[in-house]
Amino acid sequence: MNYLRNTWYVAAWGHEIGPGQLLARKLLDIHVVLFRDDAGRPAALLDRCPHRFAPLSAGHVDQDIVVCGYHGLGFAGSGACARNPHGPVLRNMAVPSFATHEAHRAIWIWMGEQDRADPALIPDLSYLASAPDTAFSCGNIVAKGNCEVFVDNIMDLSHTDYLHPTTLGGAGITGTRPTIVEAGDYVDVTWFAPNTRPSPLLAGLFPDLPATTDFWQRVRWFAPGVMRLTAATVAAGGAEDEALANVNAHIVTPETPTSSHYFFAATRNYGVDDAALNERIATAREHIFGTEDKPMIELVQARMGDADFWALKPLLLSIDSAAVRVRRHLAKLIEVEVAVGDLHGDVPS
């Protein structure tokens, strides 16, 4: 599978890697080990010692160095060998390394040409970092679905009416034609459903909500799989900036062509000091995602098998417009990257 290489992927939430810890993760079919140096800066190496191919993640961190658990070679975050108990340290002893950058509570990794890894290219998810802890939750899972199938799921929120009828659905998205805007580095899709019932989940959290509300949902997608999702509800006719708004993140990083790391986070503009509410929302999200989205996407992947999405000739409906825009946008980026790599004779493999 052709992955987009010259881009930032989320490799982990920042909290997943404590001092002295090693985190093994397969990203874009590559085994990576993540850790922090003494200053807390993240680093990422190929998770395979160049000597005898032991996973470095089966070793330990000693100061700024990852020490292989098999024969004791040590490597710095740069990939350079920093310790060889058996003889001199030579320059050819390095292990491949990957640029990393911590931002917006996440650790981002650049797996393409390393000299192009510019942190300024990381999408702005600063709302995650600025949210108070009582209005923030996050999580992540590995699921057996291609990353684009996960993106499709968010780019077409009409699925909430069928897959989540008792929680997120039933608030008027079906039948609402969304507005789609494609710009240089993102695709936006917005549904505005006036005079609708609040979703069962929101109605449960706020029994005093009026029976008729206006409801917006907006997704902004950044390549390759970063999505900000805003869901806002206000009494019918109210202004959007008075709405109860959830601003979430859905971020997908390929593990393999048929499995993905899914990172999600939730923030909101109401009850921001309410830790109990925060917990209720996190629990609901875990339940919905774990028992409805994840199983459905894994079933879809199972039916698709190893086939390419387009080769299966999907029956496209109006609701697929945004997802198809995103698929084409990403395909174009990959196409350009491969063409440029061909020109340079250095296609990432």
Add this chain to the structure above:
Amino acid sequence: MNYLRNTWYVAAWGHEIGPGQLLARKLLDIHVVLFRDDAGRPAALLDRCPHRFAPLSAGHVDQDIVVCGYHGLGFAGSGACARNPHGPVLRNMAVPSFATHEAHRAIWIWMGEQDRADPALIPDLSYLASAPDTAFSCGNIVAKGNCEVFVDNIMDLSHTDYLHPTTLGGAGITGTRPTIVEAGDYVDVTWFAPNTRPSPLLAGLFPDLPATTDFWQRVRWFAPGVMRLTAATVAAGGAEDEALANVNAHIVTPETPTSSHYFFAATRNYGVDDAALNERIATAREHIFGTEDKPMIELVQARMGDADFWALKPLLLSIDSAAVRVRRHLAKLIEVEVAVGDLHGDVPS
């Protein structure tokens, strides 16, 4: 693998599909979903929504329609789209469907050219339907063995003496040369073992049986994997129509080249009102099949791996005559089907 396509396969026992239920089953490498319309008639669709490839079996039945659980598209038993909450219903929205017919307590499916699906071609297993409930039992399993290995197992009942010595064996089949008759659409094999002991299972059920009996076993095979097995025991010298007779069905439908759906049913001509006896026989059959036949066939398949049976150069013995006839009969049918398909340029894929 080349399967015979233009033929009826058993997809399920009728009782497996209740009103409003969806049954997912892989048949001939194809994911199928079975259900009943409001009139109770069975229907079978490709178990993959043409929109986003969700299994339709993960949805629900609403009146005569299967509704996809992901985005709400609905399909009739004909495969035609019958509901689209997101826009108009168009003719190209159909999902492939398969002809079905309920007969002899089973639901049969035709996976080849649909205009050739004639219920008159279903083998006559009416003895299953006419048996009283107290003289009938059935079941089905999925097992990791090629369908022809399961057929071989029944076409050579000498295996009962070695695989089932404490139940079905020891009644004189080894050493009895069977009579084989091959006709247009079936192969018959009959063993007649006079002056033999009754099988341990029968002797256990009927302690008063004479120590010396005459024993017949007959199998009639219909392509591709439907077998009627009669086992009859009478006091030595007695007439066959006075015998205690079990008339069973063994029906194999390919799931994949190395796994099969195995459907079995039992009827008898004695103690037909004896529900307790019925239960004892069903329990014994489940035990014998589950702990002896199924494990052995799965072991055979494991040793065969993905290899073709003939490529492994089996050492054929006299006891294989009927099974080899059946294999050749089926191979011929498949060969003709493929040749005709090639002529028409429409080989089933």
Add this chain to the structure above:
Amino acid sequence: MNYLRNTWYVAAWGHEIGPGQLLARKLLDIHVVLFRDDAGRPAALLDRCPHRFAPLSAGHVDQDIVVCGYHGLGFAGSGACARNPHGPVLRNMAVPSFATHEAHRAIWIWMGEQDRADPALIPDLSYLASAPDTAFSCGNIVAKGNCEVFVDNIMDLSHTDYLHPTTLGGAGITGTRPTIVEAGDYVDVTWFAPNTRPSPLLAGLFPDLPATTDFWQRVRWFAPGVMRLTAATVAAGGAEDEALANVNAHIVTPETPTSSHYFFAATRNYGVDDAALNERIATAREHIFGTEDKPMIELVQARMGDADFWALKPLLLSIDSAAVRVRRHLAKLIEVEVAVGDLHGDVPS
């Protein structure tokens, strides 16, 4: 994968096959069934009945014959058919057999050209047979690692300092340049570490050991995967023949290209009548191997996947000298065997 064929492999420890027992084992990708004849002599057959491909190991032993559990064919240890309940025994009914020889408490198997199976070619491990039971223990496991990765592990004992720091390591092997001797049919590697601490395991067993000791380790490798490992500790300056010495065996037989049978045995020259000590050593070895070596080697294999070791361009260090000698020695033997087979047109497949 090219295995060396014309050589003896350990198939089992002798105690694994009792009278009347069948032992199924996959060796060099071939399913083999092992048993003993009435005189107790071992025999090995292809574990697949030539008739219907049932594993013979699913049958039983009747006197000197393995009887297939499916249709009752019986085979002698020579592979010749010795029983056919369904008709005459013909010469073409044989199953392939493999030469076996019991020596040094092990059952050896020759899977290449059968007329070349000379027991004189079995490496001399007579120290295993002559050890008293109270100074001997052995075991075996199947692990998911290529056999050469297991051999590498023993040929470079510097790994003990990193993988086993609390038991076998820390006794001065790191930094000790070993002496390597390659002879006609073996490779020897010896480390001599004077004035070192005893290993934590030994210090735990013998609290009165001096704090400073001389420590030897020697491995003699015989193709394809038989290793005798001697570890000897004496008070600094003492003579080697006064040392506490463990003389162990590490024997690897390929199961598949990525999995191996690992046979290990331990003997010693101290406390040879001490059954409790024997048990403590056996327990420690099981623990070290099961929780440290085996997991590490399986992780290494997982990172190597199906790739050839050299294709992955390992970073060779000085500590790899003996292991590399062994790999090249074995590669040369296989190369010659394949070339000779090509000449004769009878390459073992």
